[in-house]
Amino acid sequence: MYGSSRVYKKVEVIGVAKESVEAAIQSAVSKAHKTLDKLSWFEVQEVRGHVGDDGMITEYQVVIKVAFELKG
Amino acid sequence: MYGSSRVYKKVEVIGVAKESVEAAIQSAVSKAHKTLDKLSWFEVQEVRGHVGDDGMITEYQVVIKVAFELKG
Amino acid sequence: MYGSSRVYKKVEVIGVAKESVEAAIQSAVSKAHKTLDKLSWFEVQEVRGHVGDDGMITEYQVVIKVAFELKG
Amino acid sequence: MYGSSRVYKKVEVIGVAKESVEAAIQSAVSKAHKTLDKLSWFEVQEVRGHVGDDGMITEYQVVIKVAFELKG
Amino acid sequence: MYGSSRVYKKVEVIGVAKESVEAAIQSAVSKAHKTLDKLSWFEVQEVRGHVGDDGMITEYQVVIKVAFELKG
Amino acid sequence: MYGSSRVYKKVEVIGVAKESVEAAIQSAVSKAHKTLDKLSWFEVQEVRGHVGDDGMITEYQVVIKVAFELKG
Amino acid sequence: MYGSSRVYKKVEVIGVAKESVEAAIQSAVSKAHKTLDKLSWFEVQEVRGHVGDDGMITEYQVVIKVAFELKG
Amino acid sequence: MYGSSRVYKKVEVIGVAKESVEAAIQSAVSKAHKTLDKLSWFEVQEVRGHVGDDGMITEYQVVIKVAFELKG
Amino acid sequence: MYGSSRVYKKVEVIGVAKESVEAAIQSAVSKAHKTLDKLSWFEVQEVRGHVGDDGMITEYQVVIKVAFELKG
Amino acid sequence: MYGSSRVYKKVEVIGVAKESVEAAIQSAVSKAHKTLDKLSWFEVQEVRGHVGDDGMITEYQVVIKVAFELKG
Amino acid sequence: MYGSSRVYKKVEVIGVAKESVEAAIQSAVSKAHKTLDKLSWFEVQEVRGHVGDDGMITEYQVVIKVAFELKG
Amino acid sequence: MYGSSRVYKKVEVIGVAKESVEAAIQSAVSKAHKTLDKLSWFEVQEVRGHVGDDGMITEYQVVIKVAFELKG
Numbered sequence: 001m002y003g004s005s006r007v008y009k010k011v012e013v014i015g016v017a018k019e020s021v022e023a024a025i026q027s028a029v030s031k032a033h034k035t036l037d038k039l040s041w042f043e044v045q046e047v048r049g050h051v052g053d054d055g056m057i058t059e060y061q062v063v064i065k066v067a068f069e070l071k072g
Numbered sequence: 073m074y075g076s077s078r079v080y081k082k083v084e085v086i087g088v089a090k091e092s093v094e095a096a097i098q099s100a101v102s103k104a105h106k107t108l109d110k111l112s113w114f115e116v117q118e119v120r121g122h123v124g125d126d127g128m129i130t131e132y133q134v135v136i137k138v139a140f141e142l143k144g
Numbered sequence: 145m146y147g148s149s150r151v152y153k154k155v156e157v158i159g160v161a162k163e164s165v166e167a168a169i170q171s172a173v174s175k176a177h178k179t180l181d182k183l184s185w186f187e188v189q190e191v192r193g194h195v196g197d198d199g200m201i202t203e204y205q206v207v208i209k210v211a212f213e214l215k216g
Numbered sequence: 217m218y219g220s221s222r223v224y225k226k227v228e229v230i231g232v233a234k235e236s237v238e239a240a241i242q243s244a245v246s247k248a249h250k251t252l253d254k255l256s257w258f259e260v261q262e263v264r265g266h267v268g269d270d271g272m273i274t275e276y277q278v279v280i281k282v283a284f285e286l287k288g
Numbered sequence: 289m290y291g292s293s294r295v296y297k298k299v300e301v302i303g304v305a306k307e308s309v310e311a312a313i314q315s316a317v318s319k320a321h322k323t324l325d326k327l328s329w330f331e332v333q334e335v336r337g338h339v340g341d342d343g344m345i346t347e348y349q350v351v352i353k354v355a356f357e358l359k360g
Numbered sequence: 361m362y363g364s365s366r367v368y369k370k371v372e373v374i375g376v377a378k379e380s381v382e383a384a385i386q387s388a389v390s391k392a393h394k395t396l397d398k399l400s401w402f403e404v405q406e407v408r409g410h411v412g413d414d415g416m417i418t419e420y421q422v423v424i425k426v427a428f429e430l431k432g
Numbered sequence: 433m434y435g436s437s438r439v440y441k442k443v444e445v446i447g448v449a450k451e452s453v454e455a456a457i458q459s460a461v462s463k464a465h466k467t468l469d470k471l472s473w474f475e476v477q478e479v480r481g482h483v484g485d486d487g488m489i490t491e492y493q494v495v496i497k498v499a500f501e502l503k504g
Numbered sequence: 505m506y507g508s509s510r511v512y513k514k515v516e517v518i519g520v521a522k523e524s525v526e527a528a529i530q531s532a533v534s535k536a537h538k539t540l541d542k543l544s545w546f547e548v549q550e551v552r553g554h555v556g557d558d559g560m561i562t563e564y565q566v567v568i569k570v571a572f573e574l575k576g
Numbered sequence: 577m578y579g580s581s582r583v584y585k586k587v588e589v590i591g592v593a594k595e596s597v598e599a600a601i602q603s604a605v606s607k608a609h610k611t612l613d614k615l616s617w618f619e620v621q622e623v624r625g626h627v628g629d630d631g632m633i634t635e636y637q638v639v640i641k642v643a644f645e646l647k648g
Numbered sequence: 649m650y651g652s653s654r655v656y657k658k659v660e661v662i663g664v665a666k667e668s669v670e671a672a673i674q675s676a677v678s679k680a681h682k683t684l685d686k687l688s689w690f691e692v693q694e695v696r697g698h699v700g701d702d703g704m705i706t707e708y709q710v711v712i713k714v715a716f717e718l719k720g
Numbered sequence: 721m722y723g724s725s726r727v728y729k730k731v732e733v734i735g736v737a738k739e740s741v742e743a744a745i746q747s748a749v750s751k752a753h754k755t756l757d758k759l760s761w762f763e764v765q766e767v768r769g770h771v772g773d774d775g776m777i778t779e780y781q782v783v784i785k786v787a788f789e790l791k792g
Numbered sequence: 793m794y795g796s797s798r799v800y801k802k803v804e805v806i807g808v809a810k811e812s813v814e815a816a817i818q819s820a821v822s823k824a825h826k827t828l829d830k831l832s833w834f835e836v837q838e839v840r841g842h843v844g845d846d847g848m849i850t851e852y853q854v855v856i857k858v859a860f861e862l863k864g
Contacts, residue, residue, distance in 0.1 A: 002194045002202050007175035008158040010207070012082040013142065020310055022452055025481070026489055031079035031142050033487030042489075044479040047332035049313070051354070055321030057314055057330075063082070066483070070157065070175050085214065086152040092382055094236055097265070098273055103151035103214050105271030114273075116263040119404035121385070123426070127393030129386055129402075135154070138267070164670055166524055169553070170561055177559030186561075188551040191692040193673070195714070199681030201674055201690075210555070218626040218634050223607035224590040226639070228298040229358065238380055241409070242417055247295035247358050249415030258417075260407035266290040274290050279298070282411070286589065286607050301646065302584040308454055319583035319646050335476040337457070339498070343465030345458055345474075351586070362554040362562050367535035368518040370567070372730040373790065391727040391790050423730070430517065430535050439823040442804040442855070444658040445718065463655040463718050495658070502805065502823050511751040514732040514783070526668055529697070530705055537703030546705075548695035570699070574733065574751050596742055598812050601841070602849055609847030618849075620839035623764040625745070627786070631753030633746055633762075642843070661862065662800040679799035679862050711802070740814055767836040769817070771858070775825030777818055777834075 007070040011036060012045070014063045021047055024062040037068040079142040083108060084117070086135050093119055096134040109140040151214040155180060156189070158207045165191055168206040181212040223286040227252060228261070230279045237263055240278040253284040295358040299324060300333070302351045309335055312350040325356040367430040371396060372405070374423045381407055384422040397428040439502045443468060444477070446495045453479055456494040469500040511574045515540060516549065518567045525551055528566040541572040583646040587612060588621070590639045597623055600638040613644040655718045659684060660693070662711045669695055672710040685716040727790045731756060732765070734783045741767055744782040757788040799862040803828060804837070806855045813839055816854040829860040 015028025025042065033039050046063040087100025097114065105111050118135040159172025169186065177183050190207040231244025241258065249255050262279040303316025313330065321327050334351040375388025385402065393399050406423040447460025457474065465471050478495040519532025529546065537543050550567040591604025601618065609615050622639040663676025673690065681687050694711040735748025745762065753759050766783040807820025817834065825831050838855040 002196075004160075005171055006160050007172050009176075010156040010158070012137070014080040014082070014139070016076075016078050018077075020308075020452075022489075022492075027077055028079050029483055029489060030487050032081075033483065035142055038485065039483040039487065041480060041482050048329060050329050051317055051321065051327040053326065055318050055327065057310070057317060060310075065156070067158070070179055084154040084209070086154070086211070088148075088150050090149075092236075092380075094273070094276075099149055100151050101267055101273060102271050104153075105267065107214055110269065111267040111271065113264060113266050120401060122401050123389055123393065123399040125398065127390050127399065129382075129389060132382075164524075164668075166561070166564075173555055173561060174559050177555065182557065183555040183559065185552060185554050192689060194689050195677055195681065195687040197686065199678050199687065201670070201677060204670075218628075220592075221603055222592050223604050225608075226588040226590070228353070230296040230298070230355070232292075232294050234293075236380075238417070238420075243293055244295050245411055245417060246415050248297075249411065251358055254413065255411040255415065257408060257410050268290075281588070283590070286611055300586040300641070302586070302643070304580075304582050308452075315581055316583050320585075323646055336473060338473050339461055339465065339471040341470065343462050343471065345454070345461060348454075362556075364520075365522075365531055366520050367532050369536075370516040370518065372785070374728040374730070374787070376724075376726050387725055388727050392729075395790055425516070427518070430539055436808075437819055438808050439820050440806040441824075442806065444713070446656040446658070446715070448652075448654050450653075459653055460655050464657075467718055497804070499806070502827055508736075509747055510736050511748050512734040513752075514734070524668075526705070526708075533699055533705060534703050537699065542701065543699040543703065545696060545698050569732070571734070574755055596740075596812075598849070598852075605843055605849060606847050609843065614845065615843040615847065617840060617842050624761060626761050627749055627753065627759040629758065631750050631759065633742070633749060636742075660802040660857070662802070662859070664796075664798050675797055676799050680801075683862055740812075768833060770833050771821055771825065771831040773830065775822050775831065777814070777821060780814075 008040065008067045009037075009070045010043075010065045010067045012063065012065050014061055016059050016061050018059050021060050021062055024060040025064055028062065028064055029066060032066045036066070039066045039068050042066045080112065080139045081109075081142050082115075082137045082139045084135065084137050086133055088131050088133050090131050093132050093134055096132040097136055100134065100136055101138060104138045108138070111138045111140050114138045152184065152211045153181075153214045154187075154209045154211045156207065156209050158205055160203050160205050162203050165204050165206055168204040169208055172206065172208055173210060176210045180210070183210045183212050186210045224256065224283045225253075225286050226259075226281045226283045228279065228281050230277055232275050232277050234275050237276050237278055240276040241280055244278065244280055245282060248282045252282070255282045255284050258282045296328065296355045297325075297358045298331075298353045298355045300351065300353050302349055304347050304349050306347050309348050309350055312348040313352055316350065316352055317354060320354045324354070327354045327356050330354045368400065368427045369397075369430045370403075370425045370427045372423065372425050374421055376419050376421050378419050381420050381422055384420040385424055388422065388424055389426060392426045396426070399426045399428050402426045440472065440499045441469075441502050442475075442497045442499045444495065444497050446493055448491050448493050450491050453492050453494055456492040457496055460494065460496055461498060464498045468498070471498045471500050474498045512544065512571045513541075513574050514547075514569045514571045516567065516569050518565055520563050520565050522563050525564050525566055528564040529568055532566065532568055533570060536570045540570070543570045543572050546570045584616065584643045585613075585646050586619075586641045586643045588639065588641050590637055592635050592637050594635050597636050597638055600636040601640055604638065604640055605642060608642045612642070615642045615644050618642045656688065656715045657685075657718045658691075658713045658715045660711065660713050662709055664707050664709050666707050669708050669710055672708040673712055676710065676712055677714060680714045684714070687714045687716050690714045728760065728787045729757075729790050730763075730785045730787045732783065732785050734781055736779050736781050738779050741780050741782055744780040745784055748782065748784055749786060752786045756786070759786045759788050762786045800832065800859045801829075801862045802835075802857045802859045804855065804857050806853055808851050808853050810851050813852050813854055816852040817856055820854065820856055821858060824858045828858070831858045831860050834858045 017023035089095035233239035377383035449455035593599035809815035
């Protein structure tokens, strides 16, 4: 594929999940894959999260950029 | 709301206004709210502006990221 | 034009070309111009590329942000 | 004062206000001044905000660092 | 809660754990929650770790900022 | 004007004002316009300020870059 | 050990693994430990990954710096 | 020359050219060389450009720092 | 010590000294060690200073982060 | 290839060429390809250059990172 | 002085000295003080240096910004 | 030398010394000069250090990049 002309677009999304950083990434990737376009790769920008009243992490919030080929 | 699975998208927009930095942000937020989706929050990236021939600021240009929930 | 209210949107795209950095930028600009909207300007974010088995650069990959006015 | 030995501490706080960026900064400065120590200066780190259902900015959230002299 | 005046403080802490990045974050969050104040959220700054003589990761060291409301 | 050859210079200045961030920017822009050259635009780099003994902001200090065309 | 003269070298490597961010780090650490030198610590620089046609993450790519003592 | 005491100044300029990034750099270097002082080196800070109504790049705008020795 | 669970806190302080950068760091470290807690390490963030009317440096101002273990 | 375990190493090199940014990149890539290992890709870090007494660019100096697979 | 309107300019200079980082800063400050204007403060941007054939540092090159009040 | 084709490599090393920042840099430069190659220049990346139980700095740890020409 290298050497052929092509154009990609990157979009910034934020996934949220209780279990882990990886689950939050997969959550954002799945939604973007379904609503935007067939994705090629992702890049993590920020990892954040919410803390409950008992001091336990209640969710991970991961900001990623996802990339897909611009067709047409 | 914390703890439930959800995905947000961030989009970069630039608002322009004569009066103030806040007016430029509101201008970008209003347009994005109308043409893109119901916004949740914004983050300022850059503040710039144009200067007239008399040395007075003629407009503020504020680059922001706006975020909204990806539904569906 | 300065002093009138208007809003721009920035989108991140990646152009690929064999010849040069400039060709990769033009490739991304042309595609974005056609599929997204009439562009006003671009800003280079990253320059990368692929290397073939013979040690020659086989393509330049240039990540840019393109900006266009949000109408409507 | 320059030339005399002294030590400062910086603390990161976030002020929230409806009216403006300046009001949010003053809000954080006032609280830190009262609960931490007599402040000398502040440095803005980030400007963010929340958007209501009608697309109007409902509050500015400004992250600042405040500095005060470490005595004793 | 949006729209009401309030002030948060951010503190930088480093959690250490053998198992995973998430365990190191939770470790720092738990300690800060107990010794500092009831936390609202965290932001990951850096992920580092130590390597044992056998080339296995012996611990993850995660630098985070934790935020809590400044009362009083 | 786009497409014609021209060269701009950027200079870093700091404006100070009691009232607001915007007043501090205008103060720096006005002085630079008078003592350096006819400015085209500005870019905000940092927003800082001084706090009085009563915990009130006594001045905003805004670091900006100003740009003007290099003639001759 | 602190206080004795010593010199470390840092090398940038990228580990790839299907399971998790931690597995990708361990993969890079193990290889660098075997082919370069006995490592002391690592620092994560970037987390990226590839997405399959079904929208599932097929691998994590983690860019890290590894450090080891320069002997001799 | 290394080892002798000397002082350099850096100035930020922006060159504009239709043909290429290199032409825009040379344009800024030439003007700065003529109007400021005999330059020693340059460092590219940003590459941007303008896009015409037909989607073609109409000019490259390259922000550089140029350095020259401060004599006298 | 590696492999055992522990949590550190980082605090930002600014030391001032006439003689050298090192003296300014030691000044901040000594004060923080006495008023905050027994420190483990420091990281330099910024080096600044004041200049007297005769063009001589009258003091170095060094911004550092100091780290100590969070016990209890 | 995605999904299989592999490790890459990145090395920072600087290429120098009279003609263009691309020629300077190719120069660094060719040398690294010959003396280090078979390269997979490159990432541009900085573009700098030297200016002659006549104000003409005498060479481009491009700092890049090159990446290759760590075998064995 | 705080609270009165004033404007400062920052200029980037590079000092070179054999002995130490501090000597290189003082060298740049002295020259800027003499040829530009009466300086108020400096901020270190980068510390670099040259190495001789015997592996000894032959000079420190320190990039600083110096600031002075814009009068008139 | 400017204008001739050549390639440099940069390597990241960390020097440690009790006395000063300069001694830590020289320590890293000397070791790299001996074990890697004849160095041309260095660039400071980070300055850190360790603090003893008595609050005195026990060592400076300076992360630098060293550069040397890639021959052959």
